[in-house]
């Protein structure tokens with residue numbers, strides 16, 4: 001037993017011997033260091049360590065004092081209020097061009113709110129998981145731009161308050177102070193102009209949609225959507241061209257002069273009507289992108305009072321699109337007694353409140369107002385008279401022609417990837433052209449076959465979009481499945497409440 005025990009110990013020793021060797025070395029080093037220690041030096045070291053915090057506090061106070069002196073006498077500054085649109089422009093420029101180029105070690109993290117922004121496919125599939133948004137966390141940052149030294153400080157208190165607002169997208173919103181060394185504010189104005197130009201370039205690719213914040217206190221950017229081309233919203237082609245021409249003419253500077261010379265209010269109003277899911281909101285967003293305008297969204301059923309509506313309109317800038325959604329929720333036709341009771345129940349603002357903001361004292365020049373409704377017959381004639389509504393656009397159920405266009409759009413190869421392929425890989429030879437032409441021809445044939453199965457003016461475009469979402473990977477599969485889908489939808493609409501929606505679309 002004894003021999004076996006000692007054998008085990010020996011075995012263990014041989015196993016761990018390198019560590020024991022290392023420990024021996026550490027112990028030797030410690031012994032050498034301790035033997036050379038001088039107790040006086042140790043005491044002065046301890047004294048230094050104990051006064052270090054006091055020195056640190058003193059240096060900080062001195063720095064703050066001298067910093068405020070420097071700021072007072074040698075620094076020019078501009079403060080940008082949190083709720084001003086300029087704030088967002090400055091902040092996104094600073095984030096993109098300064099902060100992100102530095103190694104960031106401090107972030108604010110919060111749960112991503114906008115589901116549309118989720119890039120993580122796994123998170124999308126696992127619906128309960130929400131993506132985390134990381135935002136650079138800084139209070140003051142110094143940077144050199146051109147020949148000047150600048151700094152930007154932000155009020156972190158208001159930043160944290162904004163972060164608690166789920167509709168806040170994380171950029172801007174807190175009071176900013178921009179400063180630079182010197183007595184002139186010119187470099188600051190130039191910097192602000194650079195930020196503005198940067199923001200303008202951004203809007204070439206995006207539409208900024210503004211909505212009231214959750215307290216109803218101010219307009220806040222709700223979403224930044226990639227521009228949707230107007231040709232991706234399918235409805236009557238002639239009507240679409242007429243609408244585009246009308247807006248283009250209205251926005252032409254010469255038209256503005258004409259209106260002013262003739263003492264006419266420079267405003268334009270449109271009414272988009274049709275069943276739900278026919279593209280009224282999509283068209284409004286597409287128009288904002290087409291004409292480079294911001295979109296201010298007012299959901300009429302959510303407006304608390306006439307005063308709120310008035311305040312909203314007072315804060316909307318002149319050059320933009322105002323989208324008044326579901327205007328029928330305000331009230332019904334004045335002659336229709338039976339609906340009068342629903343009016344009070346559905347919305348808290350009144351017809352006179354709405355008319356007042358459309359062309360009363362507070363209504364600004366240069367706006368485009370788009371009203372949408374599913375029930376145009378309910379609207380009061382005063383609201384839709386010329387001057388308030390200059391053009392009515394009916395967005396109905398989908399025609400065979402639009403269904404064909406939608407099919408081609410869904411299965412046309414991505415333009416950017418096609419361009420990459422043609423530029424990088426191929427020399428455009430005759431056979432290649434023939435191949436792409438053939439592809440185009442096949443797509444046309446398939447689209448014709450597809451649309452022949454779609455009954456005229458029966459389904460909403462959003463219904464058809466739902467079908468495409470199931471067959472996005474194969475055009476032939478879509479064609480093969482369309483007739484059974486149509487049958488299913490028709491039989492469903494026979495028993496569904498949807499039948500009323502479909503027949504309303506046909507009637508209008």
Ligand SMILES: Nc1ncnc2c1ncn2[C@@H]1O[C@H](COP(=O)(O)OP(=O)(O)OP(=O)(O)O)[C@@H](O)[C@H]1O
Pocket residue numbers: 232233234235275276277278279280281282283374395461462463465
């Ligand atoms: N005419 C259309 N052309 C292309 N897509 C459309 C069209 N109409 C609807 N869609 C698609 O259907 C979806 C819903 O459209 P949208 O919200 O614009 O309809 P809407 O008429 O505003 O509906 P609602 O009256 O319920 O607000 C969007 O994803 C949009 O892409």
